[in-house]
Amino acid sequence: xxxxxxxxxxxxxxxxxxxxxxxxxxxxxxxxxxxxxxxxxxxxxxxxxxxxxxxxxxxxxxxxxxxxxxxxxxxxxxxxxxxxxxxxxxxxxxxxxxxxxxxxxxxxxxxxxxxxxxxxxxxxxxxxxxxxxxxxxxxxxxxxxxxxxxxxxxxxxxxxxxxxxxxxxxxxxxxxxxxxxxxxxxxxxxxxxxxxxxxxxxxxxxxxxxxxxxxxxxxxxxxxxxxxxxxxxxxxxxxxxxxxxxxxxxxxxxxxxxxxxxxxxxxxxxxxxxxxxxxxxxxxxxxxxxxxxxxx
Numbered sequence: 647x648x649x650x651x652x653x654x655x656x657x658x659x660x661x662x663x664x665x666x667x668x669x670x671x672x673x674x675x676x677x678x679x680x681x682x683x684x685x686x687x688x689x690x691x692x693x694x695x696x697x698x699x700x701x702x703x704x705x706x707x708x709x710x711x712x713x714x715x716x717x718x719x720x721x722x723x724x725x726x727x728x729x730x731x732x733x734x735x736x737x738x739x740x741x742x743x744x745x746x747x748x749x750x751x752x753x754x755x756x757x758x759x760x761x762x763x764x765x766x767x768x769x770x771x772x773x774x775x776x777x778x779x780x781x782x783x784x785x786x787x788x789x790x791x792x793x794x795x796x797x798x799x800x801x802x803x804x805x806x807x808x809x810x811x812x813x814x815x816x817x818x819x820x821x822x823x824x825x826x827x828x829x830x831x832x833x834x835x836x837x838x839x840x841x842x843x844x845x846x847x848x849x850x851x852x853x854x855x856x857x858x859x860x861x862x863x864x865x866x867x868x869x870x871x872x873x874x875x876x877x878x879x880x881x882x883x884x885x886x887x888x889x890x891x892x893x894x895x896x897x898x899x900x901x902x903x904x905x906x907x908x909x910x911x912x913x914x915x916x917x918x919x920x921x922x923x924x925x926x927x928x929x930x931x932x933x934x935x936x937x938x939x940x941x942x
Contacts (some may be wrong), residue, residue: 652870673817679886680886681886683742684780684829686722687727688718688725688726690714690726690727691735691744693731693735694729695732695764695819695837696708697840698837700730708912709874711722711748711766713767713903713910717889717894732796736761745880746877746880751878752876753875758929762881762930763877763887764877764878764879764887764891766920767877768874768903768907768912769841769874769916769917770837770838770874770916771870771916773857774855775834776826776853776854777852778854781894783859784858785859785869788811790909791810791832793811793812794815794816795820796816796817796819796837799836801867801868802815804866814831819840819844822834822836823845823913826851827852836869837889839875842911843911859912872937894938895938901940903940924936
C-alpha cells in the first residue's frame with residue numbers, strides 16, 4: 647500500500663496508513679510462514695455442533711469458534727468456513743482440503759500421530775447421558791445396553807470392549823439424544839459440552855449426564871479426568887499450530903478463556919482444570935511441558 651499526500655497530510659491519515667501497513671505486513675508474513683489451502687485464509691472445517699465451532703454471519707461462533715476467530719485475526723488470517731460431516735473432517739485436514747478442525751475435538755494419541763495439535767482450549771471428563779431417574783456412572787452400568795455415540799470418536803474402541811454392549815453410531819449428538827428420549831437406545835456418550843448445551847435448551851427431553859467415577863487405566867479415553875480439547879492441523883503446519891498455541895495461552899493467562907466459556911455454558915471448574923498427568927509429555931510436547939490453566 648502507498649499512502650498519498652492527502653492521507654499523510656494529517657495525524658489521523660498517518661495513523662490509518664500505519665495500521666493498514668501493519669495489517670498487510672502481517673498477512674504477507676502469514677502467507678510465507680503457513681501452509682494454507684488459500685494464501686492468507688484459514689479454511690476451517692465446520693461440523694455444526696454447538697457450543698463448539700460454527701459459522702455465523704461471516705465469522706466463527708461457539709466456544710472454540712470465538713477462540714479461533716480471535717487468534718486468526720491476531721495472526722492476520724481471514725476465515726473460510728467449510729461445512730462437512732465430522733466423519734470426514736480429520737481426513738480433509740490431512741489432505742489439505744481444510745487447514746484446521748476444532749470444536750470439541752479431543753486430544754488422543756492416535757490423532758497426535760496423524761495431526762499437529764495445539765495447546766488445549768478447555769478440559770473435560772466423559773460421562774453417561776441418560777434419562778432422569780437413572781444414575782449410571784460406571785462402565786459396568788453400560789454392559790448389555792444399547793449405547794449411542796458419534797462416528798469417529800476415539801473412545802469407540804473402548805466401548806466395544808464392554809460385555810454385551812450394542813453400539814449405535816450417529817453423525818450428530820442431537821439424533822442420538824432424540825433416540826434416547828424415545829427409547830431406541832438406553833444411553834449415549836459424546837462430547838460433554840455439546841450434550842450439556844443441547845440438554846440446557848431442551849429440558850423437556852428430561853436427560854442428564856453423570857461423569858464416570860471409574861478412572862480405570864484400562865479405559866483411559868472414557869474414564870480419565872482433565873482430558874483436552876484442541877485444534878488439529880496437518881503435519882506440515884507446525885508453525886501455524888505453534889502460533890495458535892501462543893494465542894490460546896494468552897487467553898488462559900488473563901482468564902479471558904473463562905469469560906468466553908460462560909457465554910456457552912462452560913461454567914464448571916472441570917472445564918478449566920488440567921489433569922495432573924502430563925499425558926502429552928514426550929509424545930507431541932516436551933517431557934516438562936505444563937498444560938495451561940486460568941490462575942484466577
